[in-house]
Amino acid sequence: MRMTLTLAxxxxxxxxxxxxxxxxxxxxxxxxxxxxxxxxxFVSVVVFVGMVFSAWGEEEGVRDIRAKxxxxxxxxxFALGVMYDxxxxxxxxxxxxxxxxxxSAEQxNARAQYNLGVMYFLGRGVPKDDAKAVKWLxxSAEQxxxxxxxxxxLMYSLGRGVPKDLVLAYxxxxxxSANGDENAIKNRGVVEEEMTPAQIEEGQRI
Numbered sequence: 001m002r003m004t005l006t007l008a009x010x011x012x013x014x015x016x017x018x019x020x021x022x023x024x025x026x027x028x029x030x031x032x033x034x035x036x037x038x039x040x041x042f043v044s045v046v047v048f049v050g051m052v053f054s055a056w057g058e059e060e061g062v063r064d065i066r067a068k069x070x071x072x073x074x075x076x077x078f079a080l081g082v083m084y085d086x087x088x089x090x091x092x093x094x095x096x097x098x099x100x101x102x103x104s105a106e107q108x109n110a111r112a113q114y115n116l117g118v119m120y121f122l123g124r125g126v127p128k129d130d131a132k133a134v135k136w137l138x139x140s141a142e143q144x145x146x147x148x149x150x151x152x153x154l155m156y157s158l159g160r161g162v163p164k165d166l167v168l169a170y171x172x173x174x175x176x177s178a179n180g181d182e183n184a185i186k187n188r189g190v191v192e193e194e195m196t197p198a199q200i201e202e203g204q205r206i
Contacts, residue, residue, distance in 0.1 A: 058089050061089065062083070062089040062090060065079050065080050065083070065089075066080060069100060069103075072107075074103075074104045074107040074108070074109040074112070075104070075109065077100045077101075077103045077104035077107075077109070077112065078100070078101065078104040078109050078111055078112040078115075080100045081096075081097045081098075081099075081100035081101040081104060081112060081115065082097070082115075084096040084097035084100065085097035085101075085115070093125075094119070094124040094125030095125045096125075097119065097124075097125055098116065098119050098124075098125035098126050099125075100112075101115050101116040101119065102116055105136060105139070108139075108143075110139075110140045110143040110144070110145045110148070111140070111145070113136045113137075113139045113140035113143075113145075113148070114136070114137065114140040114145055114147060114148045116136045117132075117133045117134070117135070117136035117137035117140065117148070117151070118133070120132040120133035120136065121133035129161075130155070130160045130161030131161040131162075132161075133155070133160075133161055134152065134155050134160070134161035134162050137151050137152045137155065138152055141172060141175075144179065146175075146176040146179035146180065146181040146184065147176075147181065149172045149173070149175045149176035149179065149181070149184065150172070150173060150176040150181050150183055150184040150187060152172045153168075153169045153170070153171070153172035153173035153176065153184065153187065153188075153191070154169070154173075154187060156168045156169035156172065157169035157173075157187075157191050166191055166194055166195050166199060166203075167195075167199050167202050167203045167206070168203075168206075169191050169203075170188065170191055170192070170195065170199070170200060170203030170204075171203045171204075171206050173187050173188040173191060174188060174203060174204060
C-alpha cells in the first residue's frame with residue numbers, strides 16, 4: 001500500500017506561524033511527509049484566545065487564561081497549550097505545550113488528547129513515541145473526534161504504534177467517515193483495496 005502521510009496545521013493569525021495538527025491523508029503515491037494548512041481542530045480555541053485578547057489586551061488575556069489553567073480548568077489548560085504550541089501571547093515552547101496538553105488530556109479533554117497524540121507522533125516536546133501517540137489518539141477517537149478516528153485508523157493501516165490491522169483501520173476510518181471526515185472517506189477507500197469482502201464486513205460490524 002503506497003500512501004502519503006500528511007501533517008496538517010491550523011491556519012495562523014498573520015503574526016503567528018502554527019503547526020501542530022496531525023491530520024493524516026493517504027494517497028496511492030510515494031510516501032512523504034509535509035505540512036499543509038488546515039483549520040479544523042484548533043479554531044474554537046483560537047477564537048477564544050482572540051476574544052480574551054480583544055477584551056483585555058494580550059498581556060491581561062494571557063494572565064486570565066493562565067490563572068484558569070493553574071486552577072484546573074481543562075479548557076484553559078488546552079488553550080494555554082495551544083498558545084505555547086504556536087507562540088501566541090507567550091514564547092513558543094513545545095515542552096510547555098505538552099505540559100498543558102497533558103494536564104487537560106488527563107481530565108478527558110478530547111482536543112487535548114488529540115494534540116498530545118500529535119506531539120508524541122512528531123516528537124515535539126517529548127521523545128517521538130508512536131505507541132503513546134496511539135494511546136492519546138485512541139482516547140480522543142473514543143470520544144468521537146473524527147480527526148483522531150481518521151488518524152488512529154491510519155496508524156493501524158501503517159502498523160505505527162500498533163500491529164498492522166486493516167480491519168481495525170477500517171473500523172476507525174469508517175467511524176470518521178460517518179462523522180463527515182472527507183479525508184477518512186478517501187483513506188477508507190484506499191484501505192478497502194487491500195481488504196477482502198469478509199474483512200470489510202467485519203470492519204463494519206465491530
